[in-house]
Amino acid sequence: MSHYEAPIREPLVLGDKSYHDITEDIARPIEGKANKNWYMAFYISLAAMLWGFGCIFYTVGTGIGVWGLSKNIGWAWDITNFVWWVGIGHAGTLISAVLLLFRQKWRMAINRSAEAMTIFAVFQAGLFPIIHMGRPWNGYWVLPIPNQFGSLWVNFNSPLLWDVFAISTYLSVSLVFWWTGLLPDFATIRDRAVKPFQKKIYALVSFGWSGRAKDWQRFEEVSLVLAGLATPLVLSVHTIVSFDFATSINPGWHSTIFPPYFVAGAIFSGFAMVQTLLGIMRKVTNMEAYITRMHIEYMNIVIILTGGIVAVAYATEFFIAWYTGSPYEYYTYLSIGAETGPYGWAFWSLLICNIFTPQLLWIKKIRRSFIWSFIISIVINIGMWFERFDIIAIVLSKGHLPSTWWRFEPTFVDVGIFIGTIGFFFVLFLLYARTFPVIPIAEMKTILKSSGEGYKKRREQGIPTKPTVVLAEKKIIEVDSTDKKDKK
Amino acid sequence: MESSKVIHALYNDDEVLLDAVKAVKEEHHHIEEVFCPFPVHGLDKAMGIAPTRLAITAFMYGITGLSIAIWMTNYMMIQDWPQDIGGKPSFSWIENMPAFVPILFELTVFFAAHLMVITFYMRSRIWPFKEAENPDPRTTDDHFLMEIPVKESAVEELTTLLTKTGAVEINVVDKH
Numbered sequence: 001m002s003h004y005e006a007p008i009r010e011p012l013v014l015g016d017k018s019y020h021d022i023t024e025d026i027a028r029p030i031e032g033k034a035n036k037n038w039y040m041a042f043y044i045s046l047a048a049m050l051w052g053f054g055c056i057f058y059t060v061g062t063g064i065g066v067w068g069l070s071k072n073i074g075w076a077w078d079i080t081n082f083v084w085w086v087g088i089g090h091a092g093t094l095i096s097a098v099l100l101l102f103r104q105k106w107r108m109a110i111n112r113s114a115e116a117m118t119i120f121a122v123f124q125a126g127l128f129p130i131i132h133m134g135r136p137w138n139g140y141w142v143l144p145i146p147n148q149f150g151s152l153w154v155n156f157n158s159p160l161l162w163d164v165f166a167i168s169t170y171l172s173v174s175l176v177f178w179w180t181g182l183l184p185d186f187a188t189i190r191d192r193a194v195k196p197f198q199k200k201i202y203a204l205v206s207f208g209w210s211g212r213a214k215d216w217q218r219f220e221e222v223s224l225v226l227a228g229l230a231t232p233l234v235l236s237v238h239t240i241v242s243f244d245f246a247t248s249i250n251p252g253w254h255s256t257i258f259p260p261y262f263v264a265g266a267i268f269s270g271f272a273m274v275q276t277l278l279g280i281m282r283k284v285t286n287m288e289a290y291i292t293r294m295h296i297e298y299m300n301i302v303i304i305l306t307g308g309i310v311a312v313a314y315a316t317e318f319f320i321a322w323y324t325g326s327p328y329e330y331y332t333y334l335s336i337g338a339e340t341g342p343y344g345w346a347f348w349s350l351l352i353c354n355i356f357t358p359q360l361l362w363i364k365k366i367r368r369s370f371i372w373s374f375i376i377s378i379v380i381n382i383g384m385w386f387e388r389f390d391i392i393a394i395v396l397s398k399g400h401l402p403s404t405w406w407r408f409e410p411t412f413v414d415v416g417i418f419i420g421t422i423g424f425f426f427v428l429f430l431l432y433a434r435t436f437p438v439i440p441i442a443e444m445k446t447i448l449k450s451s452g453e454g455y456k457k458r459r460e461q462g463i464p465t466k467p468t469v470v471l472a473e474k475k476i477i478e479v480d481s482t483d484k485k486d487k488k
Numbered sequence: 489m490e491s492s493k494v495i496h497a498l499y500n501d502d503e504v505l506l507d508a509v510k511a512v513k514e515e516h517h518h519i520e521e522v523f524c525p526f527p528v529h530g531l532d533k534a535m536g537i538a539p540t541r542l543a544i545t546a547f548m549y550g551i552t553g554l555s556i557a558i559w560m561t562n563y564m565m566i567q568d569w570p571q572d573i574g575g576k577p578s579f580s581w582i583e584n585m586p587a588f589v590p591i592l593f594e595l596t597v598f599f600a601a602h603l604m605v606i607t608f609y610m611r612s613r614i615w616p617f618k619e620a621e622n623p624d625p626r627t628t629d630d631h632f633l634m635e636i637p638v639k640e641s642a643v644e645e646l647t648t649l650l651t652k653t654g655a656v657e658i659n660v661v662d663k664h
Contacts, residue, residue: 003503019500019525019630144564153564157576162590169598176605183614184628188525191625207609208618211627215612216527218540222608225546229601232593240590442526445630449502466503469654 003449003465007456012106012447014289016454022444023188026437029285030189031198034434037284045426052420055413056131064134066413072406073396077414078132079244080388081421084269085125086167086241087262087384090234091270092118093174096181097230100223105451106298108443109290112185113281114274115178116436120428121273122171124421129163131417159243166240170233177226180219183209185437238266245391251328252395255320261313268306268354269384271299275377279370281433290439293368300367303380307358310387314355328400342407343394346386353383493643494520494663496623497634497655502528505632508653509534512636515649521635523627542611546604553599554592561588623661631656637663 017025034042059066069076092114099107130136142164144154154161186206193199209215242262245253275296282291321333335341357379366372393408432438449455449465458465499505506528512519519535532539562581565588570578577583609615627633634655638646647658 023525023629144560151568153569155573156561156565156591157573157584157587159590162594165591165594165598169594173597173601176602180605180608184526187620187622188628190620191622191628203620204616206620207614207616208620209614209628210620210622211523211525212612213522213524213528213531213535214537214540215614216524217532217537218542218608218612220527221540221542222605225543225604226601229546229597233597233601236590236593236597240594243590445526446529466507467501467654469504469652 003455004459005450005456007460009451010292010294011453011456012109012290012292012294012451013444014292014453016457017289017448017452019445019448022448023192023441025287025289026185026439026441026444027189027192029433030435030437031192031194038430038434042427042430045423045430048419048423049427050420050423052417052423055416055420056127059131059413059417060136064132066411068408068410068414070406070408072399072404073393073408075132075396076389076393076408077410077418078128080385080392081418082125082128082132083241083262083388083392084385085121085128085421085425086238087266087269087388088273088381089118089121089125089170089174089270090238090263090266091274092116092121093170093177093230093234094267094270095274096177097227097234100227101231104298105447106295108447109287109292109295109439110274110278110299111443112178112181112436112440113278113438114270115174115181116429116432116438117270117273117277118174119171119178120425120432122167122174123428124425126167126171127421129160129167159240159247162240162243166237170237173226173230173233177223177230180222180226181440181443182436183207184211184219184442185440187211188441189437235263238263250395250399251326252332252391255317257313257316257320261310264306264309264313265384265387268303268310269381271303271306272377272380272384275299275303275373276381277429279374279377281438285433285438287439290444293370296370296373297368300361300373300376303358303377304361304367307354307361307380311355314351332395332398343390343397346390346394350383350386350390353379354387357383492640492663493638494661495634495636495638495643495646495650496659496661497636497650497653498624498626498657498659499632499634499654500630500656501654502526502632504654505634506530506534508634508650508655511653512634512649517636517638517646517649519634520637523622523624523633523635525628525630525632528632542604542608545607546600549603549607550596550600552603554596556599557588557592557595560595561591 013022015021067076067078069078092111095107095114096111099111130139133139142154142161183206186202187209190199190202190206193202239259239262242258246255246258248254278291278295278299282288318333321329324330357376360372360376361367366376397407398405455465497508499508502524505522505524509519509522509531513534513536522531522535524531558581565584566578566581572578576587581588622628622633623635624631624633634650636646636650643660647660650658
């Protein structure tokens with residue numbers, strides 16, 4: 001009964017799969033050739049990426065003045081995009097770390113892609129802190145390196161410096177977490193590879209993984225400890241990002257609710273992005289048996305939960321703005337201007353996309369529908385961009401002093417860089433989907449017997465998961481060591 | 489050891505393998521190694537492998553990271569250049585400590601995570617360009633391989649036992 005699972009649970013692996021089937025299914029996209037659609041998507045993304053790089057070179061070469069920023073609004077699209085991308089990244093760690101701690105088996109089919117999404121999203125996020133600098137070539141001055149200026153250090157009081165530590169720790173820890181999980185799967189691809197070049201590459205990236213019992217024991221412990229470390233890390237990273245605003249003195253930014261509220265928003269938007277990506281990926285890579293309706297529904301449930309937290313946070317912000325008695329706070333949140341002013345459209349986009357639309361997910365039919373989940377996830381991605389934009393631009397546009405009020409208009413360079421990061425993200429993700437096992441092969445095999453449809457059916461009929469040992473004739477093969485070498 | 493041969497018994501099911509490991513252990517044979525395509529729950533216990541201490545190393549690395557962060561913030565902000573930056577008290581470390589908490593936390597996690605992973609790679613002897621050592625490529629797909637060193641004279645007896653436990657293939661390999 002070692003693989004017992006309550007019959008009430010729906011299967012997570014559809015069809016009557018065997019261990020070998022799992023390997024075959026997941027290795028197929030890597031071993032096959034890309035089709036026309038893949039190339040089309042890739043070239044479009046590549047064009048967007050190159051356009052974005054052009055805009056970045058133009059910015060750095062000419063000056064930040066080519067953006068729509070002004071002396072009053074010093075942060076707008078740059079930091080909006082930064083926070084948006086960091087937020088998207090967070091679902092990946094949540095799926096791989098938090099759900100691992102909670103022993104959620106459904107995470108296994110989606111964690112590899114979610115982590116890939118994390119890493120590629122953090123790459124995009126990491127661009128903005130550098131390119132929004134006036135003198136990005138002096139960017140290394142943010143590091144506390146001993147130097148010839150009498151050793152002039154950095155100021156550890158600044159949240160922007162905390163960001164440097166948070167983002168680089170987050171990226172590097174996510175990367176080793178992801179890569180360590182990939183080792184056994186790369187080894188599977190390596191041992192199957194027919195083409196010598198492919199075999200070489202996967203032998204290199206699998207670090208010589210051999211799957212010994214001791215290796216697996218350590219592997220599981222490392223995964224668990226990394227999950228335990230990544231969970232507070234993911235909470236701290238977006239907390240620190242929120243400190244960029246919360247530790248300021250601007251009404252609308254100076255708010256103690258920001259850390260948990262930003263984290264909830266990050267998970268909300270991150271899950272929406274996972275939903276968007278997996279909605280497409282399960283179709284194009286034929287992973288319908290592994291990324292099932294159940295997975296989509298579970299993700300939607302997390303989206304309702306975190307969306308609910310975000311909604312409560314909005315309400316709290318507005319309540320406190322009224323309750324505080326500070327005229328500045330009151331003005332920022334409750335003056336007629338916010339809802340109907342120059343950014344009224346952004347404010348209402350936010351409410352409609354983030355608060356109202358996700359409520360549709362309470363309806364089971366919608367929650368379990370692939371197409372509805374996909375549409376709602378896109379809406380949330382847009383809404384969460386507006387949330388960051390509203391927090392940053394609306395607050396900065398109307399500060400303490402009316403003579404500093406200003407309206408922000410993005411230029412084509414602002415927009416171009418954002419489009420470029422989306423292109424860059426998809427370039428990386430498309431390359432990933434063709435060369436990496438998009439579903440963890442080894443992990444799927446550990447849940448096959450408990451959560452596979454075939455095994456569940458067999459258990460219902462009273463057939464044990466353990467095959468009965470048939471006493472066959474001895475199949476002993478005498479091999480001497482020279483033979484063995486030849487076989488390799 | 490005087491054993492001159494190695495037996496590679498292949499299984500194609502994790503539960504059968506687990507029973508086989510227990511049966512072989514009961515007969516007091518030494519299992520040199522088991523190669524699996526995925527972590528088999530309870531295998532390390534059945535084989536009698538000692539628990540791993542990687543979590544303990546991670547804890548110690550975390551403490552190291554925390555200490556470095558405390559030393560760094562104190563040295564740079566309080567000892568070397570005790571400046572007034574926006575009215576933050578730089579008279580003692582503890583007064584300005586809240587502003588250092590994010591750094592202390594991140595460095596603790598950074599050290600714990602990375603040094604533990606490096607320790608894992610070193611201990612399990614895995615790194616780029618390392619040659620794989622699983623004797624059969626099927627062990628990363630759907631087969632489980634038990635490796636037992638055996639004396640020439642005991643080969644017959646052991647193969648009989650392994651066949652009984654449900655091995656789908658048994659290879660007797662010369663040790664060199």
